[in-house]
Amino acid sequence: xxxxxxxxxxxxxxxxxxxxxxxxxxxxxxxxxxxxxxxxxxxxxxxxxxxxxxxxxxxxxxxxxxxxxxxxxxxxxxxxxxxxxxxxxxxxxxxxxxxxxxxxxxxxxxxxxxxxxxxxxxxxxxxxxxxxxxxxxxxxxxxxxxxxxxxxxxxxxxxxxxxxxxxxxxxxxxxxxxxxxxxxxxxxxxxxxxxxxxxxxxxxxxxxxxxxxxxxxxxxxxxxxxxxxxxxxxxxxxxxxxxxxxxxxxxxxxxxxxxxxxxxxxxxxxxxxxxxxxxxxxxxxxxxxxxxxxxxxxxxxxxxxxxxxxxxxxxxxxxxxxxxxxxxxxxxxxxxxxxxxxxxxxxxxxxxxxx
Ligand SMILES: [Zn+2]
Numbered sequence: 001x002x003x004x005x006x007x008x009x010x011x012x013x014x015x016x017x018x019x020x021x022x023x024x025x026x027x028x029x030x031x032x033x034x035x036x037x038x039x040x041x042x043x044x045x046x047x048x049x050x051x052x053x054x055x056x057x058x059x060x061x062x063x064x065x066x067x068x069x070x071x072x073x074x075x076x077x078x079x080x081x082x083x084x085x086x087x088x089x090x091x092x093x094x095x096x097x098x099x100x101x102x103x104x105x106x107x108x109x110x111x112x113x114x115x116x117x118x119x120x121x122x123x124x125x126x127x128x129x130x131x132x133x134x135x136x137x138x139x140x141x142x143x144x145x146x147x148x149x150x151x152x153x154x155x156x157x158x159x160x161x162x163x164x165x166x167x168x169x170x171x172x173x174x175x176x177x178x179x180x181x182x183x184x185x186x187x188x189x190x191x192x193x194x195x196x197x198x199x200x201x202x203x204x205x206x207x208x209x210x211x212x213x214x215x216x217x218x219x220x221x222x223x224x225x226x227x228x229x230x231x232x233x234x235x236x237x238x239x240x241x242x243x244x245x246x247x248x249x250x251x252x253x254x255x256x257x258x259x260x261x262x263x264x265x266x267x268x269x270x271x272x273x274x275x276x277x278x279x280x281x282x283x284x285x286x287x288x289x290x291x292x293x294x295x296x297x298x299x300x301x302x303x304x305x306x307x308x309x310x311x312x313x314x315x316x317x318x319x320x321x322x323x324x325x326x327x328x329x330x331x332x333x334x335x336x337x338x339x340x341x342x343x344x345x346x347x348x349x350x351x352x353x354x355x
Contacts, residue, residue, distance in 0.1 A: 007041055011120045014070070014079045018051060018112055021083065025090040030054040035174040039117045039127065048116035050171065052178050053086075055110075056103035063322045064107045064183050066191035067315065068175070071132050071252075073118020073125070075296045077276060077307060078194035082112045084308035085315045106323045109182045115171050126171055129155030130162040133195075133248070135172040136255035140210035140247045150249035161250050172252055179256055187267040188325040189260075190224075190318055193253065194311075196276035197296045198245065204314075205242035205273040209251035212243045214348060216261065219339035220268050220329050222346065227328050228317060237314070241347055242273065268329055274314065276307065 008016040022031055032054075036047035056062070069079035092099040113119060117127040125131050134150035144150065150161040162169060168176065183189040192204075204225075207215045215221075218241075225239040242251075253271035260269045278296055298304045321328070330336040344351070 004046065007046065012116060014076060014083060014119065015048065015113055015116055017083055021086050021090060028055055028090065028093045034178060035170055037117045037171060039120050048120065050114070050116065050174055051112060053110040055108045057105060057107050060185060061187065062105070062107040063188040063325060064109060064186045065318055065322045066109045066179055066182060066189070068111045068114060068191065068193040070113035070115055070119055071193060072195060073115045073121060073123050075196045076119060077196050077297045079112050079119070081194055081308050081311045082110060085312055086110065088312060102319060102323065106319065107182070108319070111175065111178065114175050124158065125160065126169055128169060129160050130169050131159045132169060132172045133252060134159055134161040134250040135168050136250045136252045137166045137168070138210060138250055138255050140249045142212065142247070144247045144249060149247060175252060176256060180259065183269060184260060184263045187264060188322060189269040190272065190322045191253070192272045192274055192318060194274045196278045198275050199277045200279045201238050201277040202236060203238045203240065203275040203277065205240065205275055207242065207257055207271060208254050209242045209248045210254050212247060214344065215241070217268065217270060218343040219336045220270060222339045222343035223329055224270060224321060227321060231317065232313065244347065268325060274311065
Protein backbone atom coordinates (compact mmCIF):
# COMPACT_ATOMS: atom_id res chain seq x y z
CA UNK A 1 0.00 0.00 0.00
CA UNK A 2 2.71 2.46 1.02
CA UNK A 3 4.68 1.38 -2.03
CA UNK A 4 1.63 2.01 -4.26
CA UNK A 5 1.20 5.52 -2.83
CA UNK A 6 4.89 6.21 -3.36
CA UNK A 7 4.71 5.11 -7.01
CA UNK A 8 1.48 7.00 -7.71
CA UNK A 9 2.73 10.25 -6.21
CA UNK A 10 5.85 10.00 -8.35
CA UNK A 11 4.52 8.69 -11.68
CA UNK A 12 0.79 9.36 -11.64
CA UNK A 13 -0.03 12.23 -9.26
CA UNK A 14 -3.34 12.76 -11.11
CA UNK A 15 -4.55 9.30 -10.03
CA UNK A 16 -3.30 9.92 -6.51
CA UNK A 17 -5.25 13.18 -6.37
CA UNK A 18 -8.34 11.57 -7.91
CA UNK A 19 -8.37 8.92 -5.17
CA UNK A 20 -8.13 11.64 -2.49
CA UNK A 21 -11.10 13.41 -4.12
CA UNK A 22 -13.08 10.17 -4.24
CA UNK A 23 -12.54 9.64 -0.51
CA UNK A 24 -13.96 13.11 0.13
CA UNK A 25 -16.85 12.80 -2.31
CA UNK A 26 -17.91 9.22 -1.58
CA UNK A 27 -21.36 10.21 -0.32
CA UNK A 28 -22.16 12.16 -3.52
CA UNK A 29 -20.59 9.89 -6.12
CA UNK A 30 -21.33 6.41 -7.44
CA UNK A 31 -17.86 5.05 -8.10
CA UNK A 32 -17.02 2.00 -10.21
CA UNK A 33 -13.88 0.44 -11.64
CA UNK A 34 -14.91 -1.56 -14.73
CA UNK A 35 -11.30 -2.37 -15.68
CA UNK A 36 -7.75 -2.42 -14.38
CA UNK A 37 -4.89 -1.48 -16.67
CA UNK A 38 -1.64 -3.37 -15.90
CA UNK A 39 1.57 -1.40 -15.46
CA UNK A 40 4.83 -3.28 -14.72
CA UNK A 41 7.01 -1.76 -12.00
CA UNK A 42 10.05 -3.22 -10.19
CA UNK A 43 9.35 -6.79 -11.32
CA UNK A 44 5.69 -6.59 -10.23
CA UNK A 45 2.53 -5.51 -11.99
CA UNK A 46 0.55 -2.64 -10.63
CA UNK A 47 -3.13 -2.70 -11.63
CA UNK A 48 -4.14 0.87 -12.41
CA UNK A 49 -7.87 1.47 -11.90
CA UNK A 50 -10.03 2.79 -14.74
CA UNK A 51 -12.35 4.95 -12.63
CA UNK A 52 -15.90 5.84 -13.61
CA UNK A 53 -17.78 8.32 -11.42
CA UNK A 54 -21.44 9.02 -11.63
CA UNK A 55 -23.46 11.71 -9.89
CA UNK A 56 -26.93 13.16 -10.06
CA UNK A 57 -30.18 11.68 -11.29
CA UNK A 58 -30.72 7.94 -11.71
CA UNK A 59 -33.92 8.49 -13.71
CA UNK A 60 -33.88 6.36 -16.88
CA UNK A 61 -34.37 9.33 -19.22
CA UNK A 62 -32.26 11.91 -17.36
CA UNK A 63 -30.19 14.09 -19.73
CA UNK A 64 -26.60 12.91 -19.51
CA UNK A 65 -23.30 14.80 -19.59
CA UNK A 66 -20.12 12.73 -19.97
CA UNK A 67 -16.71 14.25 -19.15
CA UNK A 68 -13.61 12.39 -20.25
CA UNK A 69 -9.88 13.02 -19.83
CA UNK A 70 -6.52 11.31 -20.21
CA UNK A 71 -7.23 9.41 -23.44
CA UNK A 72 -3.75 10.49 -24.51
CA UNK A 73 -1.41 9.90 -21.58
CA UNK A 74 0.90 12.81 -22.36
CA UNK A 75 -1.96 15.33 -22.32
CA UNK A 76 -2.17 15.43 -18.55
CA UNK A 77 -3.79 18.86 -18.53
CA UNK A 78 -7.02 17.26 -19.84
CA UNK A 79 -7.26 15.17 -16.69
CA UNK A 80 -6.18 18.11 -14.54
CA UNK A 81 -9.03 20.36 -15.75
CA UNK A 82 -11.50 17.57 -14.94
CA UNK A 83 -9.99 17.15 -11.47
CA UNK A 84 -10.32 20.92 -10.96
CA UNK A 85 -13.99 20.68 -11.95
CA UNK A 86 -14.54 17.73 -9.59
CA UNK A 87 -12.84 19.55 -6.72
CA UNK A 88 -15.15 22.56 -7.17
CA UNK A 89 -18.22 20.37 -7.63
CA UNK A 90 -17.57 18.38 -4.45
CA UNK A 91 -16.94 21.58 -2.51
CA UNK A 92 -20.17 23.15 -3.77
CA UNK A 93 -22.12 20.02 -2.90
CA UNK A 94 -21.20 20.76 0.74
CA UNK A 95 -22.97 24.13 0.83
CA UNK A 96 -24.81 25.03 -2.37
CA UNK A 97 -28.41 23.80 -2.75
CA UNK A 98 -28.41 25.07 -6.36
CA UNK A 99 -25.92 22.40 -7.40
CA UNK A 100 -28.04 19.66 -5.76
CA UNK A 101 -31.10 20.94 -7.62
CA UNK A 102 -29.15 20.96 -10.88
CA UNK A 103 -27.82 17.44 -10.41
CA UNK A 104 -31.31 16.17 -9.55
CA UNK A 105 -32.24 16.97 -13.16
CA UNK A 106 -29.31 15.38 -14.98
CA UNK A 107 -26.83 12.56 -14.85
CA UNK A 108 -23.14 13.32 -14.77
CA UNK A 109 -20.66 10.66 -15.81
CA UNK A 110 -16.95 11.38 -15.38
CA UNK A 111 -14.03 9.28 -16.62
CA UNK A 112 -10.98 11.32 -15.60
CA UNK A 113 -8.15 8.99 -16.74
CA UNK A 114 -8.88 6.68 -19.66
CA UNK A 115 -5.24 5.78 -20.29
CA UNK A 116 -3.49 5.55 -16.90
CA UNK A 117 -0.61 3.42 -18.21
CA UNK A 118 0.11 5.97 -20.96
CA UNK A 119 0.00 8.77 -18.39
CA UNK A 120 2.31 6.79 -16.11
CA UNK A 121 4.80 6.53 -18.99
CA UNK A 122 4.23 10.14 -20.08
CA UNK A 123 3.32 9.00 -23.57
CA UNK A 124 0.38 9.53 -25.88
CA UNK A 125 -0.35 5.85 -26.60
CA UNK A 126 -1.28 3.11 -24.15
CA UNK A 127 1.22 0.51 -22.93
CA UNK A 128 0.83 -1.45 -26.21
CA UNK A 129 1.76 1.59 -28.27
CA UNK A 130 -1.81 2.08 -29.49
CA UNK A 131 -3.26 5.56 -29.92
CA UNK A 132 -6.68 5.05 -28.33
CA UNK A 133 -8.26 7.86 -30.37
CA UNK A 134 -7.33 5.97 -33.58
CA UNK A 135 -8.42 2.59 -32.23
CA UNK A 136 -12.11 2.25 -33.15
CA UNK A 137 -12.91 -0.18 -35.98
CA UNK A 138 -13.79 2.63 -38.35
CA UNK A 139 -11.98 3.94 -41.42
CA UNK A 140 -12.00 7.60 -42.41
CA UNK A 141 -13.63 8.55 -45.71
CA UNK A 142 -11.03 9.69 -48.22
CA UNK A 143 -7.39 10.45 -47.56
CA UNK A 144 -6.06 11.32 -44.11
CA UNK A 145 -2.80 13.08 -43.28
CA UNK A 146 0.13 10.62 -43.41
CA UNK A 147 0.71 8.97 -39.99
CA UNK A 148 -1.31 11.59 -38.05
CA UNK A 149 -4.59 10.22 -39.40
CA UNK A 150 -3.73 6.81 -37.92
CA UNK A 151 -1.39 4.06 -39.20
CA UNK A 152 -0.98 0.29 -38.96
CA UNK A 153 2.70 0.23 -40.00
CA UNK A 154 4.19 -0.14 -36.52
CA UNK A 155 3.37 0.40 -32.88
CA UNK A 156 6.78 2.06 -32.59
CA UNK A 157 5.54 4.96 -34.70
CA UNK A 158 3.03 7.47 -33.32
CA UNK A 159 -0.70 7.32 -34.10
CA UNK A 160 -0.72 3.50 -34.32
CA UNK A 161 -4.28 2.23 -34.72
CA UNK A 162 -3.75 -1.26 -33.33
CA UNK A 163 -4.31 -4.58 -35.08
CA UNK A 164 -6.87 -4.89 -37.83
CA UNK A 165 -8.83 -7.75 -36.24
CA UNK A 166 -11.50 -5.38 -34.90
CA UNK A 167 -10.59 -5.90 -31.25
CA UNK A 168 -10.21 -2.65 -29.44
CA UNK A 169 -7.72 -2.10 -26.63
CA UNK A 170 -9.01 -2.64 -23.10
CA UNK A 171 -9.12 1.11 -22.41
CA UNK A 172 -11.03 1.93 -25.64
CA UNK A 173 -13.45 -0.96 -25.20
CA UNK A 174 -14.15 -0.02 -21.59
CA UNK A 175 -14.75 3.61 -22.54
CA UNK A 176 -17.11 2.58 -25.34
CA UNK A 177 -18.98 0.12 -23.08
CA UNK A 178 -19.37 2.61 -20.21
CA UNK A 179 -20.49 5.52 -22.41
CA UNK A 180 -22.83 3.31 -24.50
CA UNK A 181 -24.62 1.98 -21.47
CA UNK A 182 -24.97 5.53 -20.09
CA UNK A 183 -26.31 7.23 -23.22
CA UNK A 184 -27.90 4.70 -25.60
CA UNK A 185 -31.27 4.92 -23.87
CA UNK A 186 -31.12 8.71 -23.40
CA UNK A 187 -32.68 11.22 -25.80
CA UNK A 188 -30.42 14.11 -24.70
CA UNK A 189 -26.68 13.69 -24.21
CA UNK A 190 -23.44 15.62 -24.52
CA UNK A 191 -19.92 14.36 -24.01
CA UNK A 192 -16.73 16.39 -23.72
CA UNK A 193 -13.36 14.71 -24.18
CA UNK A 194 -10.47 16.93 -23.01
CA UNK A 195 -7.24 17.02 -25.05
CA UNK A 196 -4.35 19.38 -25.71
CA UNK A 197 -1.61 19.80 -28.30
CA UNK A 198 -3.18 21.40 -31.36
CA UNK A 199 -3.15 25.06 -32.39
CA UNK A 200 -2.97 28.31 -30.48
CA UNK A 201 -6.67 28.61 -29.62
CA UNK A 202 -8.94 26.49 -27.47
CA UNK A 203 -11.18 24.59 -29.83
CA UNK A 204 -14.44 22.77 -29.21
CA UNK A 205 -14.67 20.17 -31.92
CA UNK A 206 -17.66 18.17 -33.00
CA UNK A 207 -17.77 15.26 -35.46
CA UNK A 208 -16.99 13.90 -37.77
CA UNK A 209 -13.30 13.23 -37.19
CA UNK A 210 -13.18 10.80 -40.10
CA UNK A 211 -15.34 12.51 -42.69
CA UNK A 212 -15.15 15.97 -44.22
CA UNK A 213 -18.90 15.97 -44.94
CA UNK A 214 -21.17 17.68 -42.42
CA UNK A 215 -22.41 15.25 -39.76
CA UNK A 216 -26.15 14.75 -39.05
CA UNK A 217 -26.05 16.76 -35.81
CA UNK A 218 -24.76 19.94 -37.42
CA UNK A 219 -27.98 21.91 -36.83
CA UNK A 220 -27.82 21.13 -33.10
CA UNK A 221 -24.08 21.95 -33.10
CA UNK A 222 -24.88 25.39 -34.45
CA UNK A 223 -27.64 25.91 -31.88
CA UNK A 224 -25.25 24.94 -29.05
CA UNK A 225 -22.48 27.13 -30.45
CA UNK A 226 -24.73 30.18 -30.73
CA UNK A 227 -26.19 29.52 -27.28
CA UNK A 228 -22.69 29.60 -25.81
CA UNK A 229 -21.64 32.66 -27.82
CA UNK A 230 -24.76 34.60 -26.80
CA UNK A 231 -24.37 33.61 -23.15
CA UNK A 232 -20.61 34.25 -22.95
CA UNK A 233 -19.81 36.82 -25.67
CA UNK A 234 -16.28 37.38 -24.38
CA UNK A 235 -15.35 33.70 -24.62
CA UNK A 236 -12.35 32.46 -26.50
CA UNK A 237 -13.38 29.07 -27.84
CA UNK A 238 -13.47 28.23 -31.50
CA UNK A 239 -16.40 25.89 -32.16
CA UNK A 240 -16.00 23.91 -35.38
CA UNK A 241 -16.07 20.45 -36.97
CA UNK A 242 -12.84 18.56 -36.29
CA UNK A 243 -12.47 17.69 -39.98
CA UNK A 244 -11.75 21.36 -40.79
CA UNK A 245 -8.38 20.79 -39.06
CA UNK A 246 -7.63 17.16 -40.04
CA UNK A 247 -9.33 13.80 -40.42
CA UNK A 248 -8.47 10.57 -38.64
CA UNK A 249 -9.26 6.87 -38.74
CA UNK A 250 -10.71 5.07 -35.75
CA UNK A 251 -12.13 7.98 -33.74
CA UNK A 252 -13.96 6.58 -30.70
CA UNK A 253 -16.54 9.42 -30.71
CA UNK A 254 -17.45 8.91 -34.37
CA UNK A 255 -17.88 5.23 -33.51
CA UNK A 256 -20.04 5.94 -30.46
CA UNK A 257 -22.11 8.53 -32.30
CA UNK A 258 -22.93 6.15 -35.18
CA UNK A 259 -24.08 3.47 -32.73
CA UNK A 260 -26.08 6.00 -30.73
CA UNK A 261 -27.81 7.28 -33.89
CA UNK A 262 -28.83 3.72 -34.81
CA UNK A 263 -30.32 3.16 -31.31
CA UNK A 264 -31.88 6.63 -30.86
CA UNK A 265 -32.72 7.99 -34.31
CA UNK A 266 -34.69 10.85 -32.74
CA UNK A 267 -32.27 11.52 -29.88
CA UNK A 268 -29.69 14.27 -29.73
CA UNK A 269 -26.14 13.37 -28.81
CA UNK A 270 -23.34 15.92 -29.22
CA UNK A 271 -19.90 14.32 -28.78
CA UNK A 272 -17.56 17.27 -28.27
CA UNK A 273 -13.80 17.37 -27.95
CA UNK A 274 -12.04 20.18 -26.11
CA UNK A 275 -8.68 20.68 -27.82
CA UNK A 276 -6.70 23.08 -25.65
CA UNK A 277 -4.44 25.28 -27.76
CA UNK A 278 -1.11 24.40 -26.22
CA UNK A 279 0.99 26.03 -28.95
CA UNK A 280 0.21 29.35 -27.29
CA UNK A 281 1.88 28.17 -24.09
CA UNK A 282 4.96 27.27 -26.15
CA UNK A 283 4.90 30.68 -27.83
CA UNK A 284 4.63 32.52 -24.51
CA UNK A 285 7.38 30.54 -22.89
CA UNK A 286 10.02 28.99 -25.18
CA UNK A 287 11.21 26.76 -22.29
CA UNK A 288 8.36 24.54 -23.46
CA UNK A 289 10.53 23.60 -26.43
CA UNK A 290 12.98 21.84 -24.14
CA UNK A 291 10.70 18.99 -23.06
CA UNK A 292 8.29 16.83 -25.07
CA UNK A 293 5.83 16.90 -22.17
CA UNK A 294 5.70 20.70 -22.40
CA UNK A 295 4.21 20.70 -25.88
CA UNK A 296 1.01 19.40 -24.34
CA UNK A 297 1.01 20.80 -20.81
CA UNK A 298 1.62 24.20 -19.25
CA UNK A 299 4.82 24.28 -17.20
CA UNK A 300 4.38 27.57 -15.33
CA UNK A 301 2.20 27.14 -12.21
CA UNK A 302 0.25 30.37 -12.87
CA UNK A 303 -0.62 29.21 -16.38
CA UNK A 304 -1.61 25.76 -15.14
CA UNK A 305 -3.96 27.37 -12.60
CA UNK A 306 -5.38 29.74 -15.18
CA UNK A 307 -6.16 26.88 -17.56
CA UNK A 308 -7.79 24.84 -14.80
CA UNK A 309 -9.97 27.85 -13.93
CA UNK A 310 -10.83 28.83 -17.47
CA UNK A 311 -12.66 25.65 -18.47
CA UNK A 312 -14.86 25.46 -15.36
CA UNK A 313 -17.18 27.83 -17.19
CA UNK A 314 -17.48 25.47 -20.16
CA UNK A 315 -18.26 22.50 -17.90
CA UNK A 316 -20.92 24.54 -16.05
CA UNK A 317 -22.41 25.66 -19.33
CA UNK A 318 -22.61 22.06 -20.62
CA UNK A 319 -24.33 20.90 -17.40
CA UNK A 320 -27.02 23.54 -17.95
CA UNK A 321 -27.15 23.03 -21.72
CA UNK A 322 -27.72 19.27 -21.57
CA UNK A 323 -30.44 19.71 -18.99
CA UNK A 324 -32.27 22.36 -21.04
CA UNK A 325 -31.67 20.87 -24.49
CA UNK A 326 -35.38 20.83 -25.46
CA UNK A 327 -35.52 24.61 -24.97
CA UNK A 328 -32.67 25.51 -27.36
CA UNK A 329 -32.21 22.58 -29.76
CA UNK A 330 -34.18 22.96 -33.01
CA UNK A 331 -37.31 20.85 -32.65
CA UNK A 332 -39.54 21.40 -35.67
CA UNK A 333 -38.41 20.69 -39.23
CA UNK A 334 -38.41 24.32 -40.31
CA UNK A 335 -36.19 25.44 -37.43
CA UNK A 336 -33.88 22.50 -37.98
CA UNK A 337 -33.52 23.29 -41.70
CA UNK A 338 -32.80 26.92 -40.85
CA UNK A 339 -30.04 25.94 -38.39
CA UNK A 340 -28.69 23.44 -40.91
CA UNK A 341 -28.35 26.13 -43.59
CA UNK A 342 -26.75 28.54 -41.12
CA UNK A 343 -24.29 25.85 -40.07
CA UNK A 344 -23.28 25.14 -43.66
CA UNK A 345 -22.73 28.86 -44.28
CA UNK A 346 -20.65 29.18 -41.15
CA UNK A 347 -18.44 26.12 -41.43
CA UNK A 348 -18.56 25.04 -45.07
CA UNK A 349 -18.94 28.29 -47.04
CA UNK A 350 -17.12 27.01 -50.13
CA UNK A 351 -18.38 23.44 -50.27
CA UNK A 352 -20.63 21.85 -52.84
CA UNK A 353 -23.22 20.62 -50.30
CA UNK A 354 -23.97 24.25 -49.48
CA UNK A 355 -26.89 24.28 -51.93
ZN1 LIG B 1 -5.22 14.15 -27.53
